[in-house]
Amino acid sequence: MPILEASGIRKQFGGVVALAGADFSLDAGAVHALIGSNGCGKSTLCKIIAGSVAADAGTIRLDGNPVSFSDPQEAAAAGIGVFYQELSLVRPMTVAENIYLGREPRMRTGLLDRDALRSQAENALEQFRSVIGTGVHPDARVADLSADQSQLIEILKVLAANPRIIILDEATAALDRNQVDAVFHRIRALKADGCAIIFITHRMDEVFEIADRVTVMRNGLTVLSQPIGQTSHDEIVAAMVGDVMPPARRERKHVPAQETALEVEQLSAAKLAGVSFKARRGEILGLGGLHGQGQSALLRALFGALPLKAGSIQVDGKRLAPKGPRTVMRRSIAYVSGDRARHGVMAIRPIFENLVISLLSRERRVVVQTERLERETRPFIERLKLKFSSLQATVAELSGGNQQKVVLARWLATHPSVLLLDDPTKGIDIQTKEDLYSTMDELCSQGVCILLHSSDDEELLGISDRVLVFNGGRIVAELTGEQRNRQALYEAAYATAPAAA
Amino acid sequence: MKSTLRLSGHRHPYLMAAVVFLVLCVVNAILQPSFLKFGVATSNVAAFLPMALVAIGQTYVVLASDIDLSAGAIVSVVNVVVVSIIEGMGGTGASIAAGLTLGIAVGLICGAVNGLCVAYLRFQPIVTTFATGIVFAGFALWVLPEAGRQVPPEFYLAYAGTVLGVPTVLWILLAAIAFAGVIARTRFYQALRATGGNIQAAYQTGVPVARVRLRAYLLSGLFAALAGLALVGETASGDPLIGGALTLASVTAVVLGGTALSGCIGGVAGSILGAFILGLINNVIFFAQLPFAWQGLIQGLIILAALAGGVVMARGRQET
Ligand SMILES: Nc1ncnc2c1ncn2[C@@H]1O[C@H](COP(=O)(O)OP(=O)(O)O)[C@@H](O)[C@H]1O
Ligand SMILES: [Mg+2]
Numbered sequence A: 001m002p003i004l005e006a007s008g009i010r011k012q013f014g015g016v017v018a019l020a021g022a023d024f025s026l027d028a029g030a031v032h033a034l035i036g037s038n039g040c041g042k043s044t045l046c047k048i049i050a051g052s053v054a055a056d057a058g059t060i061r062l063d064g065n066p067v068s069f070s071d072p073q074e075a076a077a078a079g080i081g082v083f084y085q086e087l088s089l090v091r092p093m094t095v096a097e098n099i100y101l102g103r104e105p106r107m108r109t110g111l112l113d114r115d116a117l118r119s120q121a122e123n124a125l126e127q128f129r130s131v132i133g134t135g136v137h138p139d140a141r142v143a144d145l146s147a148d149q150s151q152l153i154e155i156l157k158v159l160a161a162n163p164r165i166i167i168l169d170e171a172t173a174a175l176d177r178n179q180v181d182a183v184f185h186r187i188r189a190l191k192a193d194g195c196a197i198i199f200i201t202h203r204m205d206e207v208f209e210i211a212d213r214v215t216v217m218r219n220g221l222t223v224l225s226q227p228i229g230q231t232s233h234d235e236i237v238a239a240m241v242g243d244v245m246p247p248a249r250r251e252r253k254h255v256p257a258q259e260t261a262l263e264v265e266q267l268s269a270a271k272l273a274g275v276s277f278k279a280r281r282g283e284i285l286g287l288g289g290l291h292g293q294g295q296s297a298l299l300r301a302l303f304g305a306l307p308l309k310a311g312s313i314q315v316d317g318k319r320l321a322p323k324g325p326r327t328v329m330r331r332s333i334a335y336v337s338g339d340r341a342r343h344g345v346m347a348i349r350p351i352f353e354n355l356v357i358s359l360l361s362r363e364r365r366v367v368v369q370t371e372r373l374e375r376e377t378r379p380f381i382e383r384l385k386l387k388f389s390s391l392q393a394t395v396a397e398l399s400g401g402n403q404q405k406v407v408l409a410r411w412l413a414t415h416p417s418v419l420l421l422d423d424p425t426k427g428i429d430i431q432t433k434e435d436l437y438s439t440m441d442e443l444c445s446q447g448v449c450i451l452l453h454s455s456d457d458e459e460l461l462g463i464s465d466r467v468l469v470f471n472g473g474r475i476v477a478e479l480t481g482e483q484r485n486r487q488a489l490y491e492a493a494y495a496t497a498p499a500a501a
Numbered sequence B: 001m002k003s004t005l006r007l008s009g010h011r012h013p014y015l016m017a018a019v020v021f022l023v024l025c026v027v028n029a030i031l032q033p034s035f036l037k038f039g040v041a042t043s044n045v046a047a048f049l050p051m052a053l054v055a056i057g058q059t060y061v062v063l064a065s066d067i068d069l070s071a072g073a074i075v076s077v078v079n080v081v082v083v084s085i086i087e088g089m090g091g092t093g094a095s096i097a098a099g100l101t102l103g104i105a106v107g108l109i110c111g112a113v114n115g116l117c118v119a120y121l122r123f124q125p126i127v128t129t130f131a132t133g134i135v136f137a138g139f140a141l142w143v144l145p146e147a148g149r150q151v152p153p154e155f156y157l158a159y160a161g162t163v164l165g166v167p168t169v170l171w172i173l174l175a176a177i178a179f180a181g182v183i184a185r186t187r188f189y190q191a192l193r194a195t196g197g198n199i200q201a202a203y204q205t206g207v208p209v210a211r212v213r214l215r216a217y218l219l220s221g222l223f224a225a226l227a228g229l230a231l232v233g234e235t236a237s238g239d240p241l242i243g244g245a246l247t248l249a250s251v252t253a254v255v256l257g258g259t260a261l262s263g264c265i266g267g268v269a270g271s272i273l274g275a276f277i278l279g280l281i282n283n284v285i286f287f288a289q290l291p292f293a294w295q296g297l298i299q300g301l302i303i304l305a306a307l308a309g310g311v312v313m314a315r316g317r318q319e320t
Helices: A042-049 A072-077 A095-099 A114-126 A147-160 A177-192 A204-210 A233-241 A295-302 A325-330 A340-344 A351-362 A370-383 A400-412 A430-445 A457-463 A486-493 B015-031 B038-063 B071-088 B093-120 B125-143 B153-160 B168-183 B187-197 B199-204 B209-235 B246-256 B268-287 B294-319
Strands: A004-013 A016-026 A031-035 A057-062 A065-067 A080-083 A165-169 A196-200 A213-218 A221-227 A260-269 A272-280 A284-289 A308-315 A318-320 A333-337 A418-422 A449-453 A466-471 A474-480
Touching: A004 A042, A016 A042, A016 A057, A031 A042, A031 A204, A042 A057, A042 A080, A042 A165, A042 A196, A072 A080, A080 A147, A095 A114, A095 A147, A095 B187, A114 A147, A147 A165, A147 A177, A177 A196, A177 A204, A196 A204, A204 A233, A213 A233, A221 A233, A233 A486, A260 A295, A260 A449, A272 A295, A272 A308, A272 A449, A272 A474, A284 A295, A284 A457, A284 A486, A295 A333, A295 A418, A295 A449, A325 A333, A333 A400, A351 A370, A351 A400, A370 A400, A400 A430, A418 A430, A430 A449, A430 A457, A457 A486, A466 A486, A474 A486, B015 B268, B038 B071, B038 B168, B038 B187, B038 B209, B038 B246, B038 B268, B071 B093, B071 B125, B071 B209, B071 B246, B093 B125, B093 B153, B093 B209, B153 B168, B153 B209, B168 B209, B168 B268, B187 B199, B187 B209, B199 B209, B246 B268, B246 B294, B268 B294
Parallel strands: A016 A221, A031 A196, A031 A213, A080 A165, A165 A196, A284 A449, A284 A466, A333 A418, A418 A449
Antiparallel strands: A004 A016, A004 A057, A057 A065, A213 A221, A260 A272, A260 A308, A308 A318, A466 A474
16 A cells, blocks of 8 residues: 555646646655656645645545645644755754754753754764765854755755655755765665655656656656656656647748857856857757756856856857956847846836846946937837836836846847847746747847747747757757757756766 | 854844944943943933833844834833723732733733734734734823823832842843743744744744744733833833834844844844943933934934845845
């Protein structure tokens, strides 16, 4: 009998169906890998099992008995421990405080035993001592740790509760090979103790190394579940891809020119391990792959927001040294991020100020005429079909899609020759997406070179002229023509990453 | 374990307040030569005690990343209720006991109203406590439309007197510090900080975030009530407007003491220092014969400076 069984789980967030009747069954003493492309519902399924998100429909059985947890506390009491993909650490608090939050050791008086807290944390850290790096001690603040160190702390936090069902949602995403080995070592020991483990990862080699069984999810459904010995890499990828339909290609006016607009050679930086490629004028060059394999890092490196370790960049045949966004902007390169709140808009300032900020930063005059600035931005507002009540209204009043148009219009007004788009359609509506796509097409017809990173694979394959697939900070495949399909993309993206230099 | 000395950093949230406090003591001692005499020091503690008490309660709410803008109004309500009960019951010993008990109860009820609205009904803390503050203040005016009424001499003499040779006000302050010291070593306190630092993470870890926030508001209500009682002892009468200025003062004291308005970081010790700093600033304004209106101006400037400091620190962290 399975220790945990979820059946017919449904969940909708507004209009988005995250789970469409997913089934999942976990055996005691087994490691069960859960795999599937971004947004297929893995995390949501885990959160429902953990009681932190309520399902719309479906049943969960624990040891054969139906349960319904109304909050994570109840699930934890039932022995379920969760590593949250986005981590559940309180950054201003210390390592020890985080690991034992809610179960701090107490003295007979009922007050916290700080010495015991520290020494228990010290012991817990010992498990990962050889791989966790420097600066991690019980009194270190989590905010001062690196991403991989924080992930290891989250693992320790999950284990500190002695759960018998352990859910690890992309727990190895930021870890290096040695750290993964240390985690696997712990997982095997837990398995031997009879714990059941759900292991979510995007790395296929990890699945075959640690899992006893694998379940594949696609579009909110579990589409394949097999003992690991009875399946193969190809079968898993095929299940993730589903019916191989060529993505809808949209009509386009632009034809890439032969001239090279951007040439990158052996570019290395944090998360980039020697990337080389050429992009042509009038071309939409897609950057694909699993989340965080270097796509976004490349765009930020080109924009001078990420320091380079090595490599050269040429724009229109002339060398570019990206010493920060200002120098890059002068070379007619623009960067638009889908992370509007962080990189894009000044939400409480008027639309007009948001539009002209990029023009102003190039401006050499001290006094500027607002009429002239307005004249310069007007055509882009119209081209993007920006909807607003007045230019003096604040950006916060706009919908997400219209905010994104403001950011884009701001950059278009500087007449860029290379446009870097970093997941620009994240969280915006379909109509706005269409407006952005046709604007991109139009810009390419005028000879602009666009580098597009998108977390939406359909979009990426549908609008790019070529797609570079990133894996472990390198370009592992170039998809052109009919190769631009999910099958080819996933095969390259889920292949074992080449060893990092 | 290296620990670099950073002004008002996370490792030393109280450092800045301690330095400012010492500087102000020196300035005060220069302007008022009797400043360091025991009697004057005690009267200063008595004068600053209500503000310190409200600031202690406010600290718990702010640590959870909420805010209590009704704290001053709760002080007023408790003040007039206590005076009215004691006078209404004839000023006997029993009436004093009843007054004290009911005063505390009223403070807790006000805190519960705030906590239920914010933590369980998920209302905005700023708006909610601003609104309940208006209601509480209105209630205080309804109970006692203008300052007056008397408490029996036993009450204010005991408050101004000594116990075992130590002034009562000092006992109260020490008791409050001891209480805060105990609270700071409970699981509740860790849960409170976690809730303020990352409410989603706290919830996912199984921290009962709603209950934790409610308890913080109860503590704020409790300490506001104690401040109301202290003011009865101090003035020997009731005043429906007496707590008005204490809301802003308590928030200022908390911020001055190094507690982040974004929650999680800081603690009660800093807030007590902060309250004393504000009191000393007011003393300086008085002895330097500056206009009284400067008090509000200086408090406002302190909050601005603290907020700006927070922003600068956050930037510094992002860049590393
Ligand atoms: N809190 C939320 N609000 C709105 N949409 C959400 C929320 N959580 C998840 N989603 C959406 O549900 C879908 C599934 O997400 P998720 O479970 O995180 O996928 P995965 O973990 O497989 O990448 C995605 O389309 C995502 O955008
Ligand atoms: Mg996920």
